[in-house]
Amino acid sequence: MDLLWVLIVGGLIGWLSGNLIGRDVPGGVIGNIVAGFIGSWLGTELLGPRGPVIGGFHIIPAIVGSIIALLLFFALARGGAFRRR
Numbered sequence: 001m002d003l004l005w006v007l008i009v010g011g012l013i014g015w016l017s018g019n020l021i022g023r024d025v026p027g028g029v030i031g032n033i034v035a036g037f038i039g040s041w042l043g044t045e046l047l048g049p050r051g052p053v054i055g056g057f058h059i060i061p062a063i064v065g066s067i068i069a070l071l072l073f074f075a076l077a078r079g080g081a082f083r084r085r
Contacts (some may be wrong), residue, residue: 002056009055010036016065023074039066 014032017039018025025031040057043065052059 004040005055006057007033009057010040012036013057013059013062013066017063017070020063021067021070021074023070025070026073033069036062038069039063040060041065042069 011032013034014025017035018032022061022077025035028043039042040062043061043063045065046068047061047064049058049061051058053059
């Protein structure tokens, strides 16, 4: 049950971050979960463990980190780093 809760919260964090920057996260639900996990790690490293914890995620740093990770991803994708030739 804990794993399911972590996946749901990670997916919601990724979905919320994508909506805040106005872009769809590539990969659908899996992409949202991955963005939430990466964002949680990045945000906690940058801001420290602050704010409320839901499902093992510090919500504020996770959302900030997820936004940063998505902005970096979209900047690299637009620059051609992920395009097929």
